[in-house]
Every structure is written in C-alpha cells, then in structure tokens.
Amino acid sequence: MTSRLLMTLQVVVPPPQRLGGVPHGTRVIAPITGGTFDGPRLRGKVLAGGGDWTLSRSDSVLELDLRITLETDDGALISMSSFGLRHGPPEVLAALARGESVDPSAYYFRTAARFEASAQRYGYLNRLIAIAYGDRRASGPIYTVEEIL
C-alpha cells in the first residue's frame, strides 16, 4: 500500500469561539476565514465560512471535525471534511497553546479527509481516502494531505 501527495493545505483561523465544557468535553469552534491549497493536481483557495469544531476529550485528546469549501484556480468548488486527533506531551501542548512554533513531530496530529466535487475533472476526489498530517502554526494549521493509493 502506498500514498502520494494530494496537496498542502493552509487555513487561516481567527480567534476561536470557546464554548467551554459541554457533555462530551470542552468545545472550541475555530471559524476558517480563508487559506490556500496546492498540489500536483489541484490548487486554489479556501473559501471563508467553514470551520473546525474541536472537542477536547476527557482523555486530553483533541478531536477535530473540519468542514471547508475549496475553490480551485479553474473555478470548481470542492467540499472537504475531515476528522482527526491531536495529542502529545503536556509541555508540547502547552507550547502550542502559547502560540509557539513546535516541531510537528513532537506531537500527534493526524486527520482523515473526504471530498465531494461535482466537476468531472475533480471526480477522483469523490473516490479516494486521504490522510493529513497536521502542523499547528500560530496563524492556523498546515496540513499535508496524502491520497491513500
């Protein structure tokens, strides 16, 4: 089994909405106001209006539940959703919380992504499973998205 680069995705996240303790954990919603994506077969921008509905669980794992719309440079709209997990040593997570740059290999930040597209030239996105490696920067996360072959 192999994988190959689908794209690198960077999203812009303004200050999040901190909802606090809810029945399943601590809910923080991160609206996404933009971003860009670039890969061998697709590139373009992230439209404003999506977000990441994150939940910090009782076992300190952060669940990520992202929905965004991508607009390719040739005008196609692609819906992307992903579910992922982020966890790591307390000191690393504390550094992330302080907005510091942290080596992404110091923590686990992986998501599984799915896509929807009606444009025929992007129809392959409807049929693939993808895994993303996250790198949480102060300005917002950068994802390296890999197609599982």
Next chain:
Amino acid sequence: MSAFESEGRRPGGVHRRVVLKAAAAAFVAGATNAWAGFAHALAGHGHSPIVNTRGTAMNSRPLMTVRIAAAPPQKLGAVPHGIRSIVLVSGGDFEGPRLRGKVLPGGGDWLLLRSDGVLELDLRITLETDDHALIYMTFQGVRHGPPAAIAALSRGENVDPASYYFRTLPRFETSAEAYAYLNRMVTVGVGEARLAGAVHRIYEVL
C-alpha cells in the same frame, strides 16, 4: 462524542437507478458468500506498511487484520442517496501484534451504492479481545474499481485486491486501559472482498 460525521451524502442519481439496481444486485451477490475458512490461519501478517512515494511524512505500521463474517444482506433497494444494502455481522476474528480476539455478532455494515458507482461502507461492530476487553469499532470507506473486477467480485470470484480500491477509515472506542491507545490513533484499512468474507488490514498512521 463527536463521531465521524463528516461523510458527505450526495443527491441520488435518480435517472441511473435502474442501472444501479442491477449493479447493486451484482454487488450483493458478491457480498453474500457465506463465511468459510474462519478457522484457517490469519492472513496479513508481515504485510508492508504504507509507503510514502514522496519518501517523507507518511509512516504506518500494521495494527491488525479483521475478518468479518456476514449474514445475507438486507436489500433495501433505491433510497434517496443510492442503493442501500445492510449487511449484519454474525462474527469474525481479529489479530495483530498488540491485540487479538473475536468480532461479536450484532454489528453491521450499512452499504450505499452511489450514483457514481462507488460503494460507500459504514460499519459498526464490537470487538472482544482475548482478555475480555470490549472495543467499539466503526469505519467509513469506499470500494470501487474497473467494471470487470467489480463484476468478478459479484460473481463470487476471488479477485486480486490490487485490482480494485477498497479503503476504510476505522475508529475505535474502548474503556480498557490496556487498549486505550486505540482511542488516540488515526488508522487506514485496506479491504479485500474474499469468498470467505471481508478482510480488513488495518494500519496505524504514525
């Protein structure tokens, strides 16, 4: 808990339903093969990890191979999102370097054949380890391939899994401390439709 609810559902291709019905019937025929060979040695040990063709980020290691025994499907036919078949799970087993045990009866796979010919899988089962921990496993996935390969599957033939795409995204929940690592990992499954039932080789994404 925020379940993996990011699955998109697209409007059904109503005009293609007749074609899809035929395809669904063919698919279901392939899925109904009775579980056999349940006792024979587990395959899948020593399968290679995910290889990243860029030679960079992606690393994985085998988590386990899950073999699922299924009852004959309930064929619900055309529903708004495609052709629905529900396959109830009657048992099975799983084995990997860190865990092994049996699949409890009672779960199922809620299959949807989409208008673009892709079969969506939506599975919920319970695993019981050999030391009696219960693990809730779900996945969503896709299966598709060249018409010839899919047709051969529906005739109940064994088909080289490399000839079709059958990938899933398993998730786990457990309260057992010994298996709590399952709560914290992202995994990918490589599926194989065999005469004896579906076999899923699951890799932990490192």
